[in-house]
Structures are given as structure tokens and as C-alpha cells.
Amino acid sequence: MSGTKHAFELCAHLVNETYGELASRIFTILLRRGRLPISALTKHTRITSRALRHGLAVLIQQNLIYHISGKGEPTYYEANPDAAYALVRSGKIMNFIEDRYGSLAREVVKIILLLGHARISDVIAQYKSQKKEEAKLAKKAREEEIRRLEEEREEEEESEHPQTNGTKPHTGTNGVGAHVSIPTATDGQLNTILARLCEDGFIEKVVKGMFQSPADIFNQLEKETIREQYQGQVKGGKQQEAVDKIVCAEMRKMRSHGPDWRPQVTRKRPANGEHLNGNDRSGKRRRLSHNGFAADDSAHNIDDNYEDDGGSLDPSLVVRINHKKCQVVLRNVRLVELAELTIGKTTSLIYAVLLDKLENQLNRCKKDPIVDKVDDDAILPTISTTILSKALEDTDIDASDGIGKARAVEAEANGRNKNGHASGDNEDDDPFDEEPVPARPEKRRNLGSARENHILYVGSHLDLLQKEGLIHLESNDGQGTYSVHFEEIMKRIQELELFQIIEENFGIEGHRLARLLHKLGRLDEKALEKRALMQQKDVRTKLAAMQLAGFIEIQEVPKDLANRVNNRTIFLCFIDIERLSDVLLDKIYQSMSRLLQRLVLERRTYTSVLEVTERSDLRHAAPEHYLEPKQLEQLKKYQRKEELLMEQIGRLDSLVGIFRDF
Amino acid sequence: MSRGGRGKAGRAGLRGADWPEYDPEGKVDGKPIGDYPPHPDLKRPCAFTDDEERQFKYYKTLQTEVRRGPLYTQPTKPNLDTSIKTYSEDQFNKQYGTDRKADMDPFEGVETYSMRYQPPKNVIPKLSGRPFIMEFFPAELWSTLEGKAGDKVRNGINEAMQRKGTSSGWAGANGKDRTQALNDRLLELDDDEDEEEKEKEGVVEDLDSDYSDDDGGDDYNAEQYFDNGDEEDDGDADDGGGGDY
Numbered sequence: 001m002s003g004t005k006h007a008f009e010l011c012a013h014l015v016n017e018t019y020g021e022l023a024s025r026i027f028t029i030l031l032r033r034g035r036l037p038i039s040a041l042t043k044h045t046r047i048t049s050r051a052l053r054h055g056l057a058v059l060i061q062q063n064l065i066y067h068i069s070g071k072g073e074p075t076y077y078e079a080n081p082d083a084a085y086a087l088v089r090s091g092k093i094m095n096f097i098e099d100r101y102g103s104l105a106r107e108v109v110k111i112i113l114l115l116g117h118a119r120i121s122d123v124i125a126q127y128k129s130q131k132k133e134e135a136k137l138a139k140k141a142r143e144e145e146i147r148r149l150e151e152e153r154e155e156e157e158e159s160e161h162p163q164t165n166g167t168k169p170h171t172g173t174n175g176v177g178a179h180v181s182i183p184t185a186t187d188g189q190l191n192t193i194l195a196r197l198c199e200d201g202f203i204e205k206v207v208k209g210m211f212q213s214p215a216d217i218f219n220q221l222e223k224e225t226i227r228e229q230y231q232g233q234v235k236g237g238k239q240q241e242a243v244d245k246i247v248c249a250e251m252r253k254m255r256s257h258g259p260d261w262r263p264q265v266t267r268k269r270p271a272n273g274e275h276l277n278g279n280d281r282s283g284k285r286r287r288l289s290h291n292g293f294a295a296d297d298s299a300h301n302i303d304d305n306y307e308d309d310g311g312s313l314d315p316s317l318v319v320r321i322n323h324k325k326c327q328v329v330l331r332n333v334r335l336v337e338l339a340e341l342t343i344g345k346t347t348s349l350i351y352a353v354l355l356d357k358l359e360n361q362l363n364r365c366k367k368d369p370i371v372d373k374v375d376d377d378a379i380l381p382t383i384s385t386t387i388l389s390k391a392l393e394d395t396d397i398d399a400s401d402g403i404g405k406a407r408a409v410e411a412e413a414n415g416r417n418k419n420g421h422a423s424g425d426n427e428d429d430d431p432f433d434e435e436p437v438p439a440r441p442e443k444r445r446n447l448g449s450a451r452e453n454h455i456l457y458v459g460s461h462l463d464l465l466q467k468e469g470l471i472h473l474e475s476n477d478g479q480g481t482y483s484v485h486f487e488e489i490m491k492r493i494q495e496l497e498l499f500q501i502i503e504e505n506f507g508i509e510g511h512r513l514a515r516l517l518h519k520l521g522r523l524d525e526k527a528l529e530k531r532a533l534m535q536q537k538d539v540r541t542k543l544a545a546m547q548l549a550g551f552i553e554i555q556e557v558p559k560d561l562a563n564r565v566n567n568r569t570i571f572l573c574f575i576d577i578e579r580l581s582d583v584l585l586d587k588i589y590q591s592m593s594r595l596l597q598r599l600v601l602e603r604r605t606y607t608s609v610l611e612v613t614e615r616s617d618l619r620h621a622a623p624e625h626y627l628e629p630k631q632l633e634q635l636k637k638y639q640r641k642e643e644l645l646m647e648q649i650g651r652l653d654s655l656v657g658i659f660r661d662f
Numbered sequence: 663m664s665r666g667g668r669g670k671a672g673r674a675g676l677r678g679a680d681w682p683e684y685d686p687e688g689k690v691d692g693k694p695i696g697d698y699p700p701h702p703d704l705k706r707p708c709a710f711t712d713d714e715e716r717q718f719k720y721y722k723t724l725q726t727e728v729r730r731g732p733l734y735t736q737p738t739k740p741n742l743d744t745s746i747k748t749y750s751e752d753q754f755n756k757q758y759g760t761d762r763k764a765d766m767d768p769f770e771g772v773e774t775y776s777m778r779y780q781p782p783k784n785v786i787p788k789l790s791g792r793p794f795i796m797e798f799f800p801a802e803l804w805s806t807l808e809g810k811a812g813d814k815v816r817n818g819i820n821e822a823m824q825r826k827g828t829s830s831g832w833a834g835a836n837g838k839d840r841t842q843a844l845n846d847r848l849l850e851l852d853d854d855e856d857e858e859e860k861e862k863e864g865v866v867e868d869l870d871s872d873y874s875d876d877d878g879g880d881d882y883n884a885e886q887y888f889d890n891g892d893e894e895d896d897g898d899a900d901d902g903g904g905g906d907y
Contacts, residue, residue, distance in 0.1 A: 018728055020735035021758065022786060032751065038802065046755045053806040054786040058733045060799055061792070067800045075800040091721030095713060098720075110724050114731065115792070122793050211798050318795055504705070600737075615779040646718050647710045 010593040011084035030079035037074035062116035066213040121315035137620035204322040324364040331662040384478025389458040399457035522572040606638040732788035
């Protein structure tokens, strides 16, 4: 994260939002002052030593600060702004985890986020205690409900309205009859889901090195290498380069600690169980994506989709969320959006599957500036058409769609009607929904040709993607092997976003001028007029406005160096996309931090109502039952504001993703 | 008509200047502009998608859980005397309230029965409720994490109090010396909190902050537990308002 003032401010506000004032104060000072030992921190924060130690412990638990202690030196603490920024993404992470693995996985991830880093056994214990708490609250709520209904009934009996009297008690008893049960997953289910998340890299094993800043580790390793292999001193650039290379390789080895935990997952299932498991997963994914909010029904999910495959992780394994890997998934969302924008829905769905398949070969979006300093050409992950089309068969995407009419007609002529390939909905994978019997033999008969066709369709979608530059043909194995050049595409998305912002701010003319300048480089005002087909007056006002806002810059080139006179100077306009995105990023940080400040202010305004809802004796009840109408209105108002502010922050965050992380 | 004529006469004096027609009956629009006048070019963002709403929902649930958890520290009352702008570290530190008890709101802060249902406010995070993995923390924080940091001092205080209770009871010269020694040790060592011993803890905390400027009074002297208000007044005058009188 770049060290601008607004970025730091934002980080401090985010820490304040999540871990409160004490943590935020310490974090701010660490951001301002760089690394400090406790003694200096007490001086600068003016917090008592005891509180300071407690605050530091919280920050370390949540991975928000690094620490390093040498022999005979005090321990130094250093802020980790990237981790602080990641706090804002927690909602997004939980959302896509739910889409992929269901609500139990989301709850598990939530607990890990809550705990910062934790042992597997602690995660499970926390889950159980939360469920117990929930059950207690639900029971309380139920009792309250019964009491309320009884009161109502009594009132009605007193007032003697025969009609309502007849119906109300009925619903009342219905409510009483329902048993309160909070669906709780077993240890096995939790273990399975944790193992799955581990395998896919969304949670990672925590090692000691993660609590030291990468720069520190680098320096330490460098020192060691020089001492051991170069007798204490390095001569010349060449040797330095060699040292860097050794250190980077070492650090990369430390980073790919991934396989360490793998042997600890012990599976008791037969070999084909794994396969079944895989199928089940894709099925669930489909269902979730179709039902959207319906997926919330956690009871349904736990019963249906989470089987205990007997695998278990070492309970003392310490895990945390791997934000780098999560960024990969969030980036894929943007890429798919771009594909949909430029090509079409079906192609974008196929692109999504392709990216999904590439995802397990990618651990991060961008190269680490320290670890990947010496870069020996990293190999881009690839995928072949055959593998992709096989993967597509498990989904309900109709590959014949979206590539021109002739193909679709052809497909129908081949006896592969739209339903043949599980288009539309999720009926196909529902085991309880038996398909009509006569449909089957026909399907089987056409299987061979259908598969060939399918590959063809997929191939033509890939062609489309390739023409748009979204994928690159690497070789011809497996009917074409493709890779994705992420950096190029992200650059394109950045430009798209930037020009969209320009268009919104300066209208279509401003947009036109900016794009011209981007395409043609530095231009004189006269040349610009001619190419933009605009009048001098309009060009001038637009350029002036854009220059004032910092979107366009002007370079002066004197014709005569000796005397710089205005009328003998050429003024060249240009647009610097890279600088512009930096400026924009800073502005985004600023507006995010302003939104957070506003949220704090709103919270302070509505304190009186919010305090009531936080009361321990009312936690189980719905606010509608105990608040006065006026208070309820206030609460609703606050909630609406909070939602608006936070969702806007979420939007800005996806922009930050585009301009910084992806 | 006549007004027009006068105007003309006036205008003749200043050649070239063009005065707008003066209208004595015109009313000035005295309405103040609102605090937030309508934005001239406000663009509303498009509606939020289901995905975004769900993201917010999950974020919110996590946030509530963190806030109810032991590691969150509630904001103190902002210090209204300081400027809103915080450029320097000094200004930054000053914007936070220092003493929660002193910041009590006299109108709403009086304790009522229902207040016992309010969630406890953490001044410092409670570390006893969470399991920590020691090897990931620097050694100097271990005692804090275990909650053992203040044990030695606390035991010392307990012993001292017991001894005082049994022995003479009156604060002689000896007693004063002993307290002084204890305080010195207190200042050196760190102290920590244990939930059961919160009350005693409170005493320790006060010691920490008070004795640096006061010349060690004997708080542990049971006889002076309810002190006559004089001393306190003096202290207050010294602290803040002294200069004003």
C-alpha cells in the first residue's frame, strides 16, 4: 500500500471500525512513525504501558502489525497497512466463499476472520460456543414469542371478538409447537470444510515468518548468505545480484509452505469417494448461484451438502485467511465482467469456468515486490480446450449459445435441443428429480457427436475470447492450450474505468479529448482541435477544466531557449495514465476514509437508540417488539445510512482492487 | 416618473457608468441558506445489487461479533476542547478523552437500573477470553497475554495491606516509608488485570497515574479510606483550574 496521507488515514479508520479506539491509536502512531519499540510507543501514544501492551497483543493477533526482536535489542513493532486495508474486504470474501462452498464454510471463514489466526481446534470450539449462544438466544426469543401471543390472546378474549378469536390461538399453538433447533455441524463436517478451504488455498498455515515484515526477512537472509557464502562482504554488482537471487529463492521456498499441511489430512474414504465429492461440490455451487438469497437457509445446507468425508486436519494447525488468494477470485469477477461487456453472457460464463480452472495454479495476483525481485520468467498457468470442455459438461452452461445463429440451428438439427445439455436450471443434478425415461437412450445415442460438437462450441467461444485479447493461445496441444495475460487485461480495465470517470466528470467531449491524447501522445492545441473536430473555444474550456482537475497536463516547449516568450512557446497537452491512476487511487482512499468518518458521526448521532438495541436482555428480540415507533424509525434511518455508506465503500474498494491489487 | 428623473440626474454626474435601476420597494430575500444547500450536480449511484447487499450483510455480522467480543475497545468521549484538525501528534493524542469517569455526562450518565443490561465497555481489550499462540508473539508480551504480568505486585500489595491491618493501624512514619517503597516498586513493574480482582486492580491503576505527581499519600491506610474532602479539592486546583482563580 502506498504511503500517502489518505491511505494511512483510511487504514487507521478501518482499524478503528473493527478493533476500536485503542488499537487504532497505536496503529496510527506506528504508521506515522514507522517501526518503534514499546518504550518509544508509550512516549508517542501517551497510552499507559499496560493498555499499550494489550493493544499490541490485539494487533498482532489480527496480523495487523509485524514485530521483530534481535538479540540484545528491544522488540520493534511495525504497522502492516495491507492487512489493515484487507479488513474492508471481509464481506466480499465471505460472499464468494458462500457462493462456492455454502453457508457453513462462510461461518467458518467468519470465525477465522474474527479470531485473526487460530488453531483448528480453537476454530471448532469457537463455532460450537457461538452455536450454543445462538441456541440460547433463539430459545429466549421463542419463549418471548409465546408469552406475547398468549398475552394477545388474553386481550382478545377480553374484548371478545369471535372471528379473530377463532384464528389467532391457532397460529399461536403452531408457534409453540415448533421446536427450537439451531443446526450445528459436526466436527467431521467442520474438518472437511476446513480441509477443503486449505486445499484451495483460501486459508493458509501460519508460520512465524508471517509476523515479520518481508523486508526484515530479506535483510536477515541477505546478511546470513553474505556471511556464509561470501565471507562477510560482497564485491561489485554481480555478486550482489547473485546474493539477491539466493535470498529470493529462499524466500520463495518459505512462501510456498503450502504442502506442509497436506500429509496431515487423512482421508478414510474409498478412491471414488473423492470423485463423488467433486461432483457434489459443483452441484452445490450451481444451486447456490441460482438461488441467491435462498442459500441462507443454513439448516438446508448443512444437511444436504456437507458430508463428513472422514478427513481431519491436525487440530494444532494454525490457520488464517489468505488474502492474496482471495484477491485472485475477486479479480476473476472483474475479468468476467469485462468479457460480458465486450462479448456476451455465454462466453463470459465459459471464461469464468476457464479462470476458475486456472485459479488453483495462481496464488497471488501481483508479484511481490520483495520476494519476486529477481524474477526468472515465471510460467503462466495454461488450460487446454479439452479440459475446459470437460469441466463445462459438469455445469449448466450451454456452450452452443451465444456464438451466432447458424450454430444454434445446427445444434438443434443434431438432436441436441437446449435441454439436452442442462441449460436453464438445476434440475439435472437434483437426485430427487427423475428425468423422463424416454429421454435417456436418445441422449446416450448422440453422446459421441454431442461431445465433439461441444468441444467445437467451446473452441469458438475461446476464439472470441482470444480475438478480444482476453486469452492467449500458447500451443496447439489438446485442441489449443490457452493462458491469460492478466497484467495486460488489468491495464485495459484500468483504462476503461479511468475514461469512464473522465466521461462522467467532463462529458462526452472531455472523454473524446482524453482518449485522443491517450492514443496520439502529446498534442498541440491546434492539432487537437483538428482531430477532435471541435471548435477552438470548446477545446480550450474543456482542456482548462481538465487541467485544473489534474487529469491533463501541459508541457511547455520554447522555440527559442534564450528568451521564453509565450507566443514563441509550444504548449503540448498530454495525459499520463499511470500518474492519473495513482492520483485517483489516493482520491478513492480519501473518499473511503470520509465515508467511514461519516459513519462514525452517524453512529454518534443515533447512540441512544443503538445502545438500546445492544442491551444484553434484548439481544434476542426483534427491535420492532420493544422500540417505540419513533425510536424504531430512527433505528431504521441509521441502518439505511449505514448500509448506503458501507456499500459505497464496497464499490470504491473494487476500484482500489482494479488500480492496485489485481 | 419623478424617481426616474432623479435617477437620470444622478447618472449624469458619472459619465459612462451604468447604474442598475434602483428599486426601493424591492424586498431582500433574508432567508439564510441551509447548512447543506442542494448540490448543483449530484449524481446518485445506481441501485445496489443483491451481491453487494449480501456482502454488506456479512460484513455487518462479522463487525457486530467483533464488537461484542473481548478484543474491541469502545471509543472514549471525544475531547471537545481540542481542534478538529489533527496535524501534529500532540493534537492527535489530545483528541481522545483521557478519563472515562471524568467524561461522564451529568444528564444521562446517572446510573439507572436498566444500565446493567448494557454491554460492558472495554477500556482495554480483555485478553483472558481468547486462546493465544505464544510463539507468534514477542516474548515481552507473553506475561500480558497470560494475565500474569501484575501478579507479583498484586501479591505484594495484598501482603502489605494485611500487614497494615494487623499492625498498629495508624500511619506512622514507618508506615509511610513502607508505602513509599511499595509505590516505587509499583512504578517500575507493570501490572495487569484479572477479572476477579478488578476492584483491587482499580486501586493499582490509580496508584500508577496519581503517584507520579503527588507525594505518595497512604491510600492503603484503612483509616483514611474515607478522606475528608479537603485534600481532593487541593489536588483539583493544582491540576487544572489553579491558574484561573
